[in-house]
Amino acid sequence: MGNDTHEPPAPDPSSGIPSGPTPTGPLPTEGSADLVDLSAVDCSARPAKARHRTFAGILVNTAFANVTTSYLWFAITFWIYDETRNVIATGVIGGAFMLLIALTSISFGTFVDRFRKLGVMRFAGGFTLVMFTLSGVVFFLTPIDSMLDLRQPWFWLFSVIALIGAVVENLRNVALSTVVTILIDPDTRANANGYVGMVQGLAFIVTSVFSGLSIGLLGMGLTVIIAVVLTAIVFFHLLFLRMPEELRPAATDAHGGFDLRGSWLAVMAIPGLFALIIFSTFNNFVGGVYMALLDPYGIELFTVQWWGVWFAVAATGFLVGGALVGKFGLGKNPLRTLLLAVIVMGLIGALLSIREWEWLLVVGIWFYMLLVPAIEAAEQTIIQRVVPLERQGRVFGFAGAFEAAAAPITAFLIAPIAEAWIIPFARGERGARILEPLLGAGDARGIALVFLAAGCIMVIAATAALFTPVYRKVAAVYAQQAAKDAEATEEETGAER
Secondary structure, rough: OOOOOOOOOOOOOOOOOOOOOOOOOOOOOOOOOOOOOOOOOHHHHHHHHHHHHHHHHHHHHHHHHHHHHHHHHHHHHHHHHHOOHHHHHHHHHHHHHHHHHHHHHHHHHHHHHHHHHHHHHHHHHHEEEEEHHHHHHHHHHOOOOHHOOOOHHHHHHHHHHHHHHHHHHHHHHHHHHHHHHEEEOOHHHHHHHHHHHHHHHHHHHHHHHHHHHHHHHHHHHHHHHHHHHHHHHHHHOOOOOOOOOOOOOOOOOOOOOOOOHHHHHHHHOOOOOOHEEEEHHHHHHHHHHHHHHHHHHHHHHHHHHHHHHHHHHHHHHHHHHHHHHHHHHHOEEEEEEHHHHHHHHHHHHHHHOOOOOOOHHHHHHHHHHHHHHHHHHHHHHHHHHOOOHHHHHHHHHHHHHHHHHHHHHHHHHHHHHHHHHHHHHHHHHHHHHHHHHOOOOOOHHHHHHHHHHHHHHHHHHHHOOOOOOHHHHHHHHHHHHHHHHHHHHHHHHHHHH
16 A cells, blocks of 8 residues: 655745645645645545545554454443442443543644654554553452452452553544545545444444353453454554555644643634534533443343343444445535434433333434434534644544543433432332333333433533524534635646646
8 A cells, every 4th residue: 555654855944835745635725624734645646546445444443443442341331230230330430431531632632633643543552452451460360259349449440441541542533533634535524424433333333242242151351351352453453554645744733742722722713613512512411321321221121141232233323324424425514414413312312211111222222323423424524624634633632522521421420310319219119100101110210211301401402502603603614615625626627627
């Protein structure tokens, strides 16, 4: 696929004109997602088909990396709940994961802007491999009785080490969003983002099946070994991938390892972009509820092995949703698509547990997952269109930090509240009698009540957002930039003729 080690000639500062190869595509404009530092990327080095093949290789590698990370993380969640039946433990684990994502995303975005994208991905893969190996050492050196005693530090040490490895792996996903900008032409980035969602859905499917089966049939020890081996294979495969279009990192004003000020300025430089991030956060508020309570709810209805299998079946909705976005895109107004999807998602989340029926849960999750790729791809497509490449890492990192912070807030709050008050109330005679007309009968009606409330809040918030002036502003900015890109592309095509 070529070699990415050659540096371009240094530009002559006195000329004001960057030397080296110039990428194909429209010339950069203010607020454009196209390059300002033209000598950093050379899209003319290979045709679009070759660039797409490189993107596919990076995408597949990232998919397997997500699978191995989720495999271990899902397994830890399944294992601790199956052994202890403690909702607080699963809520703390899930909430801590999202909280660390929020705290590290700005640093991740800063590093993505400052360094080559493949180099960033390789660092993340190697670091995750080291941390998963260390977590395995802790597990095998600790007696199982001590590991399962949540009053002792060993389970938390084991989980935190694995957690850090899983969080750093997310650095690859931030870099992947900028790889789309480098390798994929503007008009087809929504489709590429859909395929990103599709492989993420595939990761959900694979991990759900194998995490549940691993815990049920193999135990936690063999699960840790499998995760380490798979992580090592993915890391070494990544070392052989090449992206010759990126000759060097684009010149950037990013500084240090945590450029909060630069991230904020990059977001605020685009009218309405901060509002877009707020819109995208709506999904994460209800996501924190499901993070804390969906696995306990599923394990109440199924055994741990079968819950993993049925969750995998439901997660095929993620795969189908990503494929639909990859095929048809997101329309002329991705923001409108995002908010409409959030409204429908809220309705589904409110109703998927309204009765304690296994088939209703599986079907509800399938349709819920169907909408996730459209929501994620919409935000990515807008940012890739309107933000210059040399700032995209920090913008994606800032967005990830802001959005991820919503989930742990709800997860940390709802798990103890559900465990201490809502679930006991729903299982009591008086609570069961009150809830039965709305939610039916069953031991998990307390969790169903939480799901219903969260879904209703989601619908109200997203519906209100559709009628705000800032929604119209963001949609107008995107449409204006899309028109500029189309006009520039037509001019370039005419010049070539």
